[in-house]
Amino acid sequence: MQLWRESLEPCLPFSCYLMSVASVHSDAGKKNKRAPLQERKMVDRFRLCVRGGEGGSGCASFRKSRHFRHGAADGGNGGKGGSVILECSAAIWDFSNLQHHVNGNRGGQGYSKKRVGSGGSDKIVQVPVGTVVHLAKGSIPSVKGSLILPDAAAWQDEETQLKGVEVLTTGCNKQFQECLGSSADAINTENTLGTIVDAVESHLVYDSDGNRPLVDEYDDNNMLNGEDNSGGALKLLVASNVAELVSPGECLVVASGGPGGRGNTAIARGCGREKALPSRECEPGQPGSEAVLILELKTIADVGLVGAPNAGKSTLLGAISRAKPMVGHYAFTTLRPNIGKVVFEDYFALTVADIPGLIQGAHEDRGLGFAFLRHIERTKALAYVLDLASALGDNKGISPWDQFDQLQYELEKYQIGLSNRPSLVVANKIDEDGAEEVLNELRRRLPSMQIYPVCAVLEEGINALKWGLRTLVDDPTLHATTLSQLRM
Numbered sequence: 001m002q003l004w005r006e007s008l009e010p011c012l013p014f015s016c017y018l019m020s021v022a023s024v025h026s027d028a029g030k031k032n033k034r035a036p037l038q039e040r041k042m043v044d045r046f047r048l049c050v051r052g053g054e055g056g057s058g059c060a061s062f063r064k065s066r067h068f069r070h071g072a073a074d075g076g077n078g079g080k081g082g083s084v085i086l087e088c089s090a091a092i093w094d095f096s097n098l099q100h101h102v103n104g105n106r107g108g109q110g111y112s113k114k115r116v117g118s119g120g121s122d123k124i125v126q127v128p129v130g131t132v133v134h135l136a137k138g139s140i141p142s143v144k145g146s147l148i149l150p151d152a153a154a155w156q157d158e159e160t161q162l163k164g165v166e167v168l169t170t171g172c173n174k175q176f177q178e179c180l181g182s183s184a185d186a187i188n189t190e191n192t193l194g195t196i197v198d199a200v201e202s203h204l205v206y207d208s209d210g211n212r213p214l215v216d217e218y219d220d221n222n223m224l225n226g227e228d229n230s231g232g233a234l235k236l237l238v239a240s241n242v243a244e245l246v247s248p249g250e251c252l253v254v255a256s257g258g259p260g261g262r263g264n265t266a267i268a269r270g271c272g273r274e275k276a277l278p279s280r281e282c283e284p285g286q287p288g289s290e291a292v293l294i295l296e297l298k299t300i301a302d303v304g305l306v307g308a309p310n311a312g313k314s315t316l317l318g319a320i321s322r323a324k325p326m327v328g329h330y331a332f333t334t335l336r337p338n339i340g341k342v343v344f345e346d347y348f349a350l351t352v353a354d355i356p357g358l359i360q361g362a363h364e365d366r367g368l369g370f371a372f373l374r375h376i377e378r379t380k381a382l383a384y385v386l387d388l389a390s391a392l393g394d395n396k397g398i399s400p401w402d403q404f405d406q407l408q409y410e411l412e413k414y415q416i417g418l419s420n421r422p423s424l425v426v427a428n429k430i431d432e433d434g435a436e437e438v439l440n441e442l443r444r445r446l447p448s449m450q451i452y453p454v455c456a457v458l459e460e461g462i463n464a465l466k467w468g469l470r471t472l473v474d475d476p477t478l479h480a481t482t483l484s485q486l487r488m
């Protein structure tokens with residue numbers, strides 16, 4: 001290899017030489033290779049520190065002419081610093097490609113002949129659809145693009161800041177709006193670090209269900225689980241759900257650039273004595289705003305698969321879509337949510353989310369699944385995956401109807417009303433001996449539920465299930481159930 005390279009190097013163009021060197025290096029250092037997509041961990045929580053670019057300094061310059069023998073001020077203002085903008089993109093899957101610190105670019109300085117400095121370029125951070133923004137530190141961000149504020153540059157004037165507060169409050173629930181409304185003065189006059197946290201802290205705010213405080217205590221250690229290792233073991237006070245990015249193209253200005261400093265022309269004009277007394281002073285640019293955000297991904301799938309560990313959810317996802325989640329004969333093979341797309345012949349498509357299995361007491365932090373329920377919070381429908389074989393023969397599991405009860409209980413504990421979402425039951429492992437009888441019993445006990453017997457491994461009953469899911473998503477009212485309806 002060495003000989004070949006040496007003999008080729010002199011006659012290869014430089015770019016080819018670089019490519020050959022790169023390939024040699026990549027072969028040697030296999031550790032640096034990126035893991036294939038299905039093996040990579042999904043990063044669904046991320047701490048992001050953002051800072052707007054500093055404004056450029058103003059310029060002090062004088063133009064001498066026949067009429068202004070002492071020179072007239074002609075220094076231009078500095079340019080505005082660049083902002084940091086979150087952009088919602090359908091091409092991004094999670095936060096694994098983000099950097100923890102993002103700063104807007106500095107504005108250019110002003111020039112003579114009253115020329116204004118160039119504006120610093122904005123930094124666009126692309127985030128996945130379904131990103132929820134929590135504010136750990138900093139001022140409330142403004143909204144841009146497809147939402148209400150037309151122009152990010154308008155951030156600077158006070159009036160727009162006020163609008164920004166109104167816009168954002170519409171995205172929050174009622175109590176949070178009231179809280180912000182009453183604290184709006186504080187937010188606008190003192191647009192500094194910690195303002196929003198102080199504002200929210202002074203009101204004990206709870207969400208519309210009354211059971212989850214909107215100001216959460218985030219333990220940084222929780223965020224260090226493999227994805228975020230930039231901080232210490234601090235307890236952060238977080239203003240929850242400050243904004244949500246739910247459709248591609250939506251933008252949110254999270255840190256605005258500082259205004260540029262005034263040049264001596266503007267300062268002299270300010271005095272109203274430009275000709276008489278040209279100013280020799282100019283101003284430095286202002287720093288941009290800063291914020292520490294916690295980004296949380298709440299996946300927006302059409303259908304959520306819920307089930308006990310080992311019920312066969314991942315196998316099922318692989319059978320109905322082209323997703324390739326990890327499957328194992330042990331509980332908790334699934335450690336992170338998987339998303340699959342079910343495509344029909346007429347190109348109708350629906351997305352299905354598979355989350356780690358839920359066990360009894362999940363709401364008391366047992367198992368893994370409870371932490372991931374936020375990924376099915378926004379699904380239109382649920383599919384309960386029940387294991388028909390879990391209590392058969394020597395298996396020491398629980399019966400499918402008890403699995404169903406447990407799942408509903410845990411869902412209700414997570415969010416009141418979640419278990420009433422349009423749903424169907426997938427009775428998996430119908431291939432096992434004795435599963436038919438269990439299925440009949442299940443049908444008897446859950447008469448109002450649509451039950452689809454399938455064998456996920458052999459892909460039997462999959463087509464009927466796919467159409468069942470489609471009907472559910474197309475017209476959810478068909479199969480909406482309540483807990484009272486379910487019980488015999």
Ligand SMILES: Nc1nc2c(ncn2[C@@H]2O[C@H](COP(=O)(O)OP(=O)(O)OP(=O)(O)O)[C@@H](O)[C@H]2O)c(=O)[nH]1
Pocket residue numbers: 307308309310311312313314315316326327328329330331332333334335355356357428429430431432454455456457458
């Ligand atoms: N006999 C039979 N076994 C199945 C079927 N579907 C899945 N399994 C097996 O059940 C075991 C668990 O399957 P998974 O798809 O990993 O189950 P899961 O619900 O995703 O499990 P967690 O990751 O723990 O949540 C694997 O050994 C599968 O081969 C089925 O239809 N019939």
